[in-house]
Amino acid sequence: xxxxxxxxxxxxxxxxxxxxxxxxxxxxxxxxxxxxxxxxxxxxxxxxxxxxxxxxxxxxxxxxxxxxxxxxxxxxxxxxxxxxxxxxxxxxxxxxxxxxxxxxxxxxxxxxxxxxxxxxxxxxxxxxxxxxxxxxxxxxxxxxxxxxxxxxxxxxxxxxxxxxxxxxxxxxxxxxxxxxxxxxxxxxxxxxxxxxxxxxxxxxxxxxxxxxxxxxxxxxxxxxxxxxxxxxxxxxxxxxxxxxxxxxxxxxxxxxxxxxxxxxxxxxxxxxxxxxxxxxxxxxxxxxxxxxxxxxxxxxxxxxxxxxxxxxxxxxxxxxxxxxxxxxxxxxxxxxxxxxxxxxxxxxxxxxxxxxxxxxxxxxxxxxxxxxxxxxxxxxxxxxxxxxxxxxxxxxxxxxxxxxxxxxxxxxxxxxxxxxxxxxxxxxxxxxxxxxxxxxxxxxxxxxxxxxxxxxxxxxxxxxxxxxxxxxxxxxxxxxxxxxxxxxxxxxxxxxxxxxxxxxxxxxxxxxxxxxxxxxxxxxxxxxxxxxxxxxxxxxxxxxxxxxxxx
Amino acid sequence: xxxxxxxxxxxxxxxxxxxxxxxxxxxxxxxxxxxxxxxxxxxxxxxxxxxxxxxxxxxxxxxxxxxxxxxxxxxxxxxxxxxxxxxxxxxxxxxxxxxxxxxxxxxxxxxxxxxxxxxxxxxxxxxxxxxxxxxxxxxxxxxxxxxxxxxxxxxxxxxxxxxxxxxxxxxxxxxxxxxxxxxxxxxxxxxxxxxxxxxxxxxxxxxxxxxxxxxxxxxxxxxxxxxxxxxxxxxxxxxxxxxxxxxxxxxxxxxxxxxxxxxxxxxxxxxxxxxxxxxxxxxxxxxxxxxxx
Numbered sequence: 135x136x137x138x139x140x141x142x143x144x145x146x147x148x149x150x151x152x153x154x155x156x157x158x159x160x161x162x163x164x165x166x167x168x169x170x171x172x173x174x175x176x177x178x179x180x181x182x183x184x185x186x187x188x189x190x191x192x193x194x195x196x197x198x199x200x201x202x203x204x205x206x207x208x209x210x211x212x213x214x215x216x217x218x219x220x221x222x223x224x225x226x227x228x229x230x231x232x233x234x235x236x237x238x239x240x241x242x243x244x245x246x247x248x249x250x251x252x253x254x255x256x257x258x259x260x261x262x263x264x265x266x267x268x269x270x271x272x273x274x275x276x277x278x279x280x281x282x283x284x285x286x287x288x289x290x291x292x293x294x295x296x297x298x299x300x301x302x303x304x305x306x307x308x309x310x311x312x313x314x315x316x317x318x319x320x321x322x323x324x325x326x327x328x329x330x331x332x333x334x335x336x337x338x339x340x341x342x343x344x345x346x347x348x349x350x351x352x353x354x355x356x357x358x359x360x361x362x363x364x365x366x367x368x369x370x371x372x373x374x375x376x377x378x379x380x381x382x383x384x385x386x387x388x389x390x391x392x393x394x395x396x397x398x399x400x401x402x403x404x405x406x407x408x409x410x411x412x413x414x415x416x417x418x419x420x421x422x423x424x425x426x427x428x429x430x431x432x433x434x435x436x437x438x439x440x441x442x443x444x445x446x447x448x449x450x451x452x453x454x455x456x457x458x459x460x461x462x463x464x465x466x467x468x469x470x471x472x473x474x475x476x477x478x479x480x481x482x483x484x485x486x487x488x489x490x491x492x493x494x495x496x497x498x499x500x501x502x503x504x505x506x507x508x509x510x511x512x513x514x515x516x517x518x519x520x521x522x523x524x525x526x527x528x529x530x531x532x533x534x535x536x537x538x539x540x541x542x543x544x545x546x547x548x549x550x551x552x553x554x555x556x557x558x559x560x561x562x563x564x565x566x567x568x569x570x571x572x573x574x575x576x577x578x579x580x581x582x583x584x585x586x587x588x589x590x591x592x593x594x595x596x597x598x599x600x601x602x603x604x605x606x607x608x609x610x611x612x613x614x615x616x617x618x619x620x621x622x623x624x625x626x627x628x629x630x631x632x633x634x635x636x637x638x639x640x641x642x643x644x645x646x647x648x649x650x651x652x653x654x655x656x657x658x659x660x661x662x663x664x665x666x667x668x669x670x671x672x673x674x675x676x677x678x679x680x681x682x683x684x685x
Numbered sequence: 686x687x688x689x690x691x692x693x694x695x696x697x698x699x700x701x702x703x704x705x706x707x708x709x710x711x712x713x714x715x716x717x718x719x720x721x722x723x724x725x726x727x728x729x730x731x732x733x734x735x736x737x738x739x740x741x742x743x744x745x746x747x748x749x750x751x752x753x754x755x756x757x758x759x760x761x762x763x764x765x766x767x768x769x770x771x772x773x774x775x776x777x778x779x780x781x782x783x784x785x786x787x788x789x790x791x792x793x794x795x796x797x798x799x800x801x802x803x804x805x806x807x808x809x810x811x812x813x814x815x816x817x818x819x820x821x822x823x824x825x826x827x828x829x830x831x832x833x834x835x836x837x838x839x840x841x842x843x844x845x846x847x848x849x850x851x852x853x854x855x856x857x858x859x860x861x862x863x864x865x866x867x868x869x870x871x872x873x874x875x876x877x878x879x880x881x882x883x884x885x886x887x888x889x890x891x892x893x894x895x896x897x898x899x900x901x902x903x904x905x906x907x908x909x910x911x912x913x914x915x916x917x918x919x920x921x922x923x924x925x926x927x928x929x930x931x932x933x934x935x936x937x938x939x940x941x942x943x944x945x946x947x948x949x950x951x952x953x954x955x956x957x958x959x960x961x962x963x964x965x966x967x968x969x970x971x972x973x974x975x976x977x978x
Contacts, residue, residue: 135952135955135956137959139956140952140955140956140957140959143956144956144957147956179701179704182700182704183697183700183701183704184693184696184697184700185697198691198694199694199698202691202694202695202697202698203698203701203702205695205698206695206698206699206702207698207702210699210702210706252778252779252780254776254777254778254779255777255778263710263711263714264706264710264711264714265710267709267710267714268702268705268706268709268710271705271709272702272705272709300697300701303701304701307705307709312708312709312713315713316713316716316717319717320717320720323717323720323721323726323729323730324726324729325729326729326733326746327729328729328730328731328732329714329717329718329720329721329730330718330721330730330731330732331718332731332732334776334777335732335734335741337734337740337741337742337743338740338742339742339743339749339750339751340737340742340743340749340751340762340965340968340969340972341750341751341752341753341759341762342753342754343749343750343752343754345743345747345749345774345775345776346775346776346777347732347734347743347744347747347776348732348776348777349731349732351714351715351717351718353717353721353730354713354714354717354718355714369779370778370779370780371770371779371780371781371911371912371913371914374781374910374911374912375779375912375914376744376746376747376912376914376915376916377732377746377747380733380746381953381958382952382953382957382958382959383953383954383957383958385957385958386953386957439786440786440787441786441787441789441805441827441891442784442785442786442787442788442789442804442805442808442827443786444826444827444893445805445808445809445825445826445827445828445834446808446825446904446907446908447825447898447899447900447903447904448904449786450904450905450908451781451782451784451786451804451808451908451909452781452782452783452908452909452910452911453908453910453911454910454911454912454915454917455766455905455910455915455917455918455919455959455961456915456917456958456959456961457958457959458958458959461957461958461959462911477911478911479781479911480781480782480783480911482781482783482784482785483781483782483783483784483785483786483804484786485786486785486786486787489785575783575784576783576784576785576788577883578787578883579787580785580786580787580788583785600783601781601783602783602784602785683785683786683787
């Protein structure tokens with residue numbers, strides 16, 4: 135079998151698996167978020183937390199719940215890292231430096247998992263499993279909860295009620311993320327992922343050298359890192375590490391876990407608004423752009439343009455033999471399309487255009503399919519912008535799934551769209567203006583790509599890196615922490631405000647003048663609007679980085 | 686006493702975080718650590734350690750360096766890929782090189798410790814070294830015969846245009862011989878240590894040369910992996926090492942080739958990943974079957 139055939143079959147098998155499960159799994163998710171019964175364990179948790187699960191919340195209360203939970207999480211995680219040397223299983227590591235602890239606390243709470251530090255020499259086992267990995271679960275659940283609240287805004291009428299944040303959070307954690315994580319962790323352990331509390335085993339190698347075989351609760355963290363589209367590696371080299379991603383088939387499982395929830399949530403949208411075809415239209419937009427991007431990344435990497443790949447004969451620098459070029463490129467596209475940021479190969483050594491495609495994936499706003507929850511609400515915002523644009527063009531009333539898109543709604547949607555490009559471009563400009571771009575490893579256009587990629591990744595809550603750049607300085611840690619924080623919570627507040635505004639409306643029955651939003655025409659328009667908005671915003675910056683290097 | 690709403694909300698958030706930390710941060714991972722104690726799974730959960738002669742010598746999932754204390758390859762062993770993890774294959778300092786596809790100009794300084802090799806020169810030097818060790822042609826496109834990147838800094842009369850006025854081979858310093866005698870009629874000079882020709886206004890041009898398009902030294906032999914711990918090499922890289930290992934161990938190359946075949950894993954289900962040879966397991970089997978004389 136040729137390399138290309140194998141690579142194509144790998145992508146086709148992932149696609150087939152997602153097509154097969156997204157309906158039943160989406161239906162299960164729908165039942166989780168719409169059910170009215172509370173299990174005994176859940177009732178116990180609500181009592182311990184001190185909340186009334188029957189109480190419905192307005193958008194403001196829901197948003198304050200999200201923000202309070204996230205603020206407490208950041209403070210807790212910061213303290214945890216600063217005090218780790220006094221705690222059990224610290225492996226003798228020092229407390230994490232202040233600006234670094236701030237960055238990492240924000241990074242994990244915002245579902246970004248940007249990492250300025252090497253895990254194996256910075257974080258003790260207790261911080262990893264009881265600090266960082268807990269945020270892998272809860273930040274993912276927060277994202278899904280916010281998406282569900284927005285969909286309730288479309289589905290409900292004449293009400294201020296958007297559900298109960300604590301109930302959504304608890305159910306998503308207990309009924310969705312935890313069971314899959316347990317199962318997935320055992321599967322990864324069968325593949326060879328480590329799961330112990332060892333501080334490392336010193337061995338003498340065959341030629342008489344020494345090597346420390348590291349340990350840790352890796353499998354349990356690895357699975358939720360992919361499933362929750364978090365991406366923070368237990369080790370510095372993330373999913374390239376054989377203890378995180380030991381075999382060719384664990385690689386397939388990890389990519390599948392990354393894509394599972396984001397591609398299933400449109401089904402939940404369709405079920406909740408009572409029109410499955412609306413969900414199919416959204417998933418079609420995601421699938422079209424995702425497949426195009428995965429294909430492009432594979433083509434650029436397998437072609438291997440550039441001086442060094444030509445000298446080598448393949449774009450193999452920074453890639454593992456077991457994954458080879460194609461399975462590495464597929465992972466890289468999946469991780470940047472979903473705001474995951476886990477890597478099984480190092481994007482800094484990708485071909486200029488291959489790496490540029492990964493950058494564009496993030497610039498799309500993490501919507502195809504995007505992070506868990508964040509992808510769905512991001513794409514619904516783009517759908518709202520599309521009906522507005524279409525309405526302007528043909529003089530039809532902008533409506534989406536029975537709700538009018540008036541000036542209040544379009545203001546929220548526009549502000550949502552502006553947040554991340556503003557952070558990316560201002561951040562990149564600030565790095566150059568202050569000379570902090572000098573920490574880039576590479577020079578010329580590739581150095582520009584490193585800085586642009588860094589701010590794009592942080593502001594879109596992705597977390598992958600062109601890792602040559604040194605970001606462990608106070609300036610970088612502070613600036614990127616701010617980008618992650620604003621890039622996560624400003625959009626969440628705007629989404630919930632939009633949800634509140636939609637829920638208050640009475641439904642508008644479809645009329646002759648309504649643009650059907652489930653037809654291929656609309657799918658094509660959303661694709662077009664997404665691509666055009668990104669191109670208009672970022673083309674000048676891209677021209678200075680990957681395009682200058684690759685063309 | 687009734688708490689203000691904002692305070693009550695933050696206290697609820699704190700209680701929720703503590704409940705989930707106990708459940709997801711302690712109970713969940715520790716339960717899986719317990720699962721990892723199940724016989725059959727425990728070896729994997731502990732890192733797939735392998736032993737030889739009663740001593741633990743490494744992990745079958747983690748590559749290691751088969752070089753002596755001075756960093757020279759030990760010829761009786763199959764060699765792993767280059768590694769950017771610490772001083773090579775250091776699991777406490779995992780890393781990729783992170784050098785980009787156009788990283789082709791070395792930083793030369795009068796003091797060798799201050800010099801850094803570009804990715805291109807690293808590739809060229811590795812290819813030359815592997816070629817010499819295993820008796821195959823180590824030449825590659827864009828590489829000089831002395832194993833550095835074949836790259837010129839070209840100065841032109843009007844900056845980017847105009848006739849060529851001066852040409853420097855940027856990765857070659859004295860006492861080397863320039864890999865090209867002249868370029869566009871201008872003699873090629875050697876680089877002076879410490880000079881930045883790009884900053885001085887030169888255009889950087891890589892020269893492909895006449896090396897074969899598919900060099901005998903495979904791609905994985907001249908590139909560092911993402912993890913720096915890659916346990917595998919390609920069957921092609923194992924193939925060019927067979928003759929040397931057979932010679933060192935005084936045995937028939939066909940026997941060694943058979944052993945390589947036994948330690949080669951194909952694609953899972955025929956299409957996932959790429960075929961690879963586990964170097965540590967292969968070398969352990971060699972020591973068992975064909976001890977060095």
